[in-house]
Amino acid sequence: MTKVTMTVNGKTVSGEVKGNTLLTEFLREDLRLTGTHVGCDTSQCGACVVHVNGEAVKSCTMFAAEADGAEVKTVEGMANADGSLSVIQQAFQDYHGLQCGFCTPGMVMSAAALLKDNPKPTEAEVRDYLEGNICRCTGYHNIVRAIMAASGQDVPAVAAE
Amino acid sequence: MPKDHGIGASQKRREDVRFLTGAGNYTDDINVHGQAYVHFLRSDMAHGKINNIDTSAAEGMPGVVRIFTGKDFEGVGGLPCGWQVTDKHGEPMKEPAHPVLAQGKVRHVGDPIAAVVADSLEQARTAAEAIVLDIEELPAVVDMAKALEAGSTKVHDDLADNLCYDWQFGTDTETTDAAFKNAAHVTTLELVNNRLVANPMEPRVAVGDYSRANDEHTLYTTSQNPHVIRLLMGAFVLGIPEHKLRVVAPDVGGGFGTKIFHYAEEAFCTFAAKACNRPVKWTSTRSEAFMSDAHGRDHVTKIELALDKDNNFIGVRTDTMANMGAYLSTFSSSVPTWLHGTLMAGNYKTPAVQVNVKAVFTNTVPVDAYRGAGRPEATFQLERVIDKAARELGVDPVQLRRQNFITSFPYETPVAVAYDTGDYHATMDKMEELMDIPGFAARRAESEKNGKLRGMGINCFIEACGIAPSNLVGQLGARAGLYDAATVRVNATGSISVMVGAHSHGQGHETVFPQVVAEMLGIDESMVDIVHGDTSKIPFGMGTYGSRSLAVCGSAMVRATEKIINKAKKIAGHLLEASDSDIELKDGQFTVAGTDKSVAWGDVTLAAYVPHNYPLEDIEPGLEETAFYDPANFTYPAGAYACEVEVDPDTGKVTIEKFVSADDFGNVVNPMIVEGQVHGGIAQGIGQALLENCAYDENGQLLSASYMDYAMPRADDIPHMASYVVDHSCQTPCTHNPLGVKGCGEAGAIGSPPTVVNAVIDALHSGGHTHVNHIDMPVSPSRVWAAINGQ
Ligand code: FES
Ligand code: FES
Numbered sequence: 001m002t003k004v005t006m007t008v009n010g011k012t013v014s015g016e017v018k019g020n021t022l023l024t025e026f027l028r029e030d031l032r033l034t035g036t037h038v039g040c041d042t043s044q045c046g047a048c049v050v051h052v053n054g055e056a057v058k059s060c061t062m063f064a065a066e067a068d069g070a071e072v073k074t075v076e077g078m079a080n081a082d083g084s085l086s087v088i089q090q091a092f093q094d095y096h097g098l099q100c101g102f103c104t105p106g107m108v109m110s111a112a113a114l115l116k117d118n119p120k121p122t123e124a125e126v127r128d129y130l131e132g133n134i135c136r137c138t139g140y141h142n143i144v145r146a147i148m149a150a151s152g153q154d155v156p157a158v159a160a161e
Numbered sequence: 162m163p164k165d166h167g168i169g170a171s172q173k174r175r176e177d178v179r180f181l182t183g184a185g186n187y188t189d190d191i192n193v194h195g196q197a198y199v200h201f202l203r204s205d206m207a208h209g210k211i212n213n214i215d216t217s218a219a220e221g222m223p224g225v226v227r228i229f230t231g232k233d234f235e236g237v238g239g240l241p242c243g244w245q246v247t248d249k250h251g252e253p254m255k256e257p258a259h260p261v262l263a264q265g266k267v268r269h270v271g272d273p274i275a276a277v278v279a280d281s282l283e284q285a286r287t288a289a290e291a292i293v294l295d296i297e298e299l300p301a302v303v304d305m306a307k308a309l310e311a312g313s314t315k316v317h318d319d320l321a322d323n324l325c326y327d328w329q330f331g332t333d334t335e336t337t338d339a340a341f342k343n344a345a346h347v348t349t350l351e352l353v354n355n356r357l358v359a360n361p362m363e364p365r366v367a368v369g370d371y372s373r374a375n376d377e378h379t380l381y382t383t384s385q386n387p388h389v390i391r392l393l394m395g396a397f398v399l400g401i402p403e404h405k406l407r408v409v410a411p412d413v414g415g416g417f418g419t420k421i422f423h424y425a426e427e428a429f430c431t432f433a434a435k436a437c438n439r440p441v442k443w444t445s446t447r448s449e450a451f452m453s454d455a456h457g458r459d460h461v462t463k464i465e466l467a468l469d470k471d472n473n474f475i476g477v478r479t480d481t482m483a484n485m486g487a488y489l490s491t492f493s494s495s496v497p498t499w500l501h502g503t504l505m506a507g508n509y510k511t512p513a514v515q516v517n518v519k520a521v522f523t524n525t526v527p528v529d530a531y532r533g534a535g536r537p538e539a540t541f542q543l544e545r546v547i548d549k550a551a552r553e554l555g556v557d558p559v560q561l562r563r564q565n566f567i568t569s570f571p572y573e574t575p576v577a578v579a580y581d582t583g584d585y586h587a588t589m590d591k592m593e594e595l596m597d598i599p600g601f602a603a604r605r606a607e608s609e610k611n612g613k614l615r616g617m618g619i620n621c622f623i624e625a626c627g628i629a630p631s632n633l634v635g636q637l638g639a640r641a642g643l644y645d646a647a648t649v650r651v652n653a654t655g656s657i658s659v660m661v662g663a664h665s666h667g668q669g670h671e672t673v674f675p676q677v678v679a680e681m682l683g684i685d686e687s688m689v690d691i692v693h694g695d696t697s698k699i700p701f702g703m704g705t706y707g708s709r710s711l712a713v714c715g716s717a718m719v720r721a722t723e724k725i726i727n728k729a730k731k732i733a734g735h736l737l738e739a740s741d742s743d744i745e746l747k748d749g750q751f752t753v754a755g756t757d758k759s760v761a762w763g764d765v766t767l768a769a770y771v772p773h774n775y776p777l778e779d780i781e782p783g784l785e786e787t788a789f790y791d792p793a794n795f796t797y798p799a800g801a802y803a804c805e806v807e808v809d810p811d812t813g814k815v816t817i818e819k820f821v822s823a824d825d826f827g828n829v830v831n832p833m834i835v836e837g838q839v840h841g842g843i844a845q846g847i848g849q850a851l852l853e854n855c856a857y858d859e860n861g862q863l864l865s866a867s868y869m870d871y872a873m874p875r876a877d878d879i880p881h882m883a884s885y886v887v888d889h890s891c892q893t894p895c896t897h898n899p900l901g902v903k904g905c906g907e908a909g910a911i912g913s914p915p916t917v918v919n920a921v922i923d924a925l926h927s928g929g930h931t932h933v934n935h936i937d938m939p940v941s942p943s944r945v946w947a948a949i950n951g952q
Contacts, residue, residue: 028190029192033183034183034185034186034187034189034190035182035183035184035185036183037187037362037363037414038189038364039362039363039364039447040447040867040868041446041447041448041867042447042448042867042868042869044867044868044869045362045447045868047362074183075181075182075183076182076183076184078181078182078183079182085178085181085182089181089182092177092181093173093174093177093178093181094173096173096174096833096834096836096837098174098177098180098181099415099667099668099669099837099841100180100361100362100363100412100413100414100415100666100667101176101177101179101180101181101185101412101414101667102185102187102361102362102363102414102415103362104180104181105180105183108181123881123882124877124881126876127875127876127877127879127881128876128877130875130876130877131875131876131877133876134362134868134873134875135362136360136361136362136415136417136841136845136873137362137415137667137837137841138837138840138841138844139840139841139842139843139844139845139874139879139909140840140844140874140875140876140879141840141844141879141882141885142837142840143876144876144882145882155882156882
């Protein structure tokens with residue numbers, strides 16, 4: 001067991017972990033931050049994406065010990081300080097970018113990382129960036145729309161009647 | 162002006178907030194104090210005789226609580242099948258035992274052999290490696306045709322062969338043969354409906370808990386229908402009466418059919434929690450999911466279409482082998498029969514339709530319902546053979562369909578169902594308009610300039626949803642009723658909890674159902690909450706599948722709300738000193754007709770619970786009503802879909818350039834959610850058509866057991882937004898349920914696969930590859946390339 005200390009969603013936390021404890025397990029089981037999900041065991045689905053030192057990382061592929069000293073952000077840390085939904089989260093709701101919600105934390109974290117580096121992505125860039133995030137429910141259409149809208153680009157309104 | 166509340170409003174989903182902030186409560190998020198973990202040791206052989214399982218070394222390993230094998234389950238029942246199919250000779254289907262843990266033999270890769278319960282998952286896994294198995298490998302049977310050959314290896318030694326049933330349905334043979342004899346043209350097509358894995362993003366999880374204090378079991382499980390699990394597991398497997406068994410399905414991360422069924426792991430956790438006197442948790446890995454979640458589709462079909470000299474359809478005859486896998490999963494037997502055969506008339510007035518299905522056992526994972534369940538298989542073969550016929554006859558595929566459409570309703574098909582309403586020309590018109598068919602030639606020319614072939618495919622479909630009228634399905638072999646239930650509990654100050662039997666795992670019931678109740682009562686949606694997914698809170702319910710939630714459970718909710726209104730009017734009449742027949746309810750106010758005397762919703766509800774001034778001699782205090790609703794018929798959503806593909810003739814790669822769906826779902830309560838359902842279904846259909854394949858080798862080894870090998874559709878496999886329209890403006894309301902709704906959950910997955918394949922064949926023909934009449938799904942680059950090159 002080794003002791004790890006990291007900042008998670010702005011709070012300093014520490015815990016005892018084994019060498020093979022994954023960051024996902026540390027977040028979910030030790031910190032009980034269960035918003036980060038596990039959808040696969042081959043690093044393919046992206047349900048587990050969090051930010052480590054500002055970069056999107058699949059937390060199922062990183063050991064907790066590797067995050068020692070790091071700044072970690074999970075979906076629980078994405079809302080505005082007053083608890084309201086952030087721009088990206090709000091766009092997911094406005095454009096119906098989620099159904100069962102299981103892929104959603106990873107999608108939100110990936111979207112945030114994309115928009116940080118590329119504030120006005122094209123639709124093709126969004127789709128390309130989401131290569132590592134699988135959603136089985138939405139067919140991606142509304143996720144792409146949500147991300148485009150969150151970037152301030154014009155997206156036809158939902159369910160235009 | 163779109164509505165902003167009530168029925169017809171695209172209300173934003175209230176459940177989104179918790180999912181977007183990480184506050185969802187999925188089964189794997191639940192840890193029960195003191196829980197142990199189970200790891201299942203699964204067969205890596207497709208078929209083998211168990212000689213011995215030596216757990217002695219493993220039992221002494223650190224953290225091990227107890228190790229279970231099939232022997233521990235000899236005294237309990239097997240996993241039941243919920244649908245008894247009767248074969249064409251009047252014999253019941255073969256129903257082999259389906260033990261919780263393998264007994265005597267292993268029959269597919271993934272079959273659970275032993276279960277190790279330990280303090281930690283790691284300890285359970287490590288101990289499982291110390292179990293010594295003596296299993297004698299037997300030849301495996303994977304291919305259905307081979308499984309049916311005389312002398313084939315048998316999956317179940319106690320059965321005569323691998324045939325589960327040989328079923329015939331629809332028009333009798335003499336009449337059908339006569340149609341084909343009189344035909345001016347017969348088109349024949351052999352095809353495969355590829356085996357798929359549903360792959361909800363949340364893997365299955367089960368947590369069993371047991372209270373010695375009152376002999377009560379609790380199972381937390383990833384289920385679409387907790388009451389069905391309680392019934393099946395309680396009554397047939399473990400012998401626990403319902404009042405001692407609570408099944409909770411909290412937030413569930415997608416289902417698509419695969420979380421309908423009762424699985425061994427949930428029975429195990431429930432059983433082991435008592436046996437170990439400790440909560441027991443199982444979380445599936447994705448690799449485990451591939452070999453233990455029921456698979457979908459897997460039909461091999463020959464279909465023939467007979468046309469007269471005027472191109473009228475006069476006969477359809479179809480012959481299918483349907484893979485059941487190694488055991489009968491909960492609804493497996495109904496999928497190729499009652500959910501498939503009954504749809505073989507499609508949208509067409511073909512007078513003779515005969516369906517033949519042989520269900521076959523093989524050494525593969527059990528196959529059961531997956532989004533659409535039988536209806537995609539019916540649509541695919543029918544719409545593919547119609548397209549081939551149009552090509553052979555040199556007629557326009559749209560016109561050929563149109564001339565054969567059913568146009569008057571109700572319509573009795575030759576395959577047992579009666580369509581209540583529809584307008585297939587309307588959806589076809591809509592599709593044609595949105596598709597810009599006149600512009601196709603120019604788009605094709607543009608593609609050709611870039612060295613690509615462009616094709617357009619169209620497709621019509623009908624489905625039977627709102628499952629199901631109990632009386633009819635009972636005659637067809639269902640062992641359960643398929644009604645649903647709702648309780649509307651009005652609280653003293655007027656807020657409402659609606660307990661519904663339908664389960665929401667992406668469909669947005671928490672938003673949509675209150676829209677209906679609020680509209681009926683004229684109150685704000687925020688006063689209404691839905692409670693679902695817990696057998697201890699809800700009267701009863703058959704769950705969510707078959708696009709049934711609003712059509713069946715929603716109808717129960719409407720009925721219960723009507724009872725509430727009736728009672729509330731009596732109370733209001735008393736308060737207003739008027740006859741209840743004179744009371745009108747509008748915008749949350751009860752008014753005496755023709756007067757300005759009124760009393761508000763909240764005053765009436767308060768009076769019900771504080772009955773100081775109350776008609777106690779006529780009615781009881783309180784305001785809570787339950788209704789059970791059994792539908793009079795299925796609902797029949799239908800639609801017309803079209804897409805354009807580009808094929809790269811050098812690589813065989815297919816891309817979807819344009820996609821249009823025109824659906825008739827009847828009335829729509831929340832258009833935004835309906836469109837989302839269609840998007841999701843279409844993506845799964847595109848996945849089936851172009852990408853997904855659950856593959857076995859001839860020894861029964863599962864080749865596609867992870868996302869490295871099983872190609873899930875990703876964001877860039879779906880057409881861009883400018884060339885993608887889902888429309889549901891054609892609405893012929895269902896005639897027999899109170900909301901006039903038909904269901905929208907499966908349409909996309911049913912309508913899209915033939916659309917895509919029809920487009921690919923069209924593209925290849927445009928490039929002169931006229932020898933290619935069919936390519937089996939998934940239409941992968943290698944298959945297209947091989948077809949182009951005659952290989
Ligand atoms: S759980 Fe990390 S990529 Fe799937
Ligand atoms: S919303 Fe269910 S997997 Fe994306």
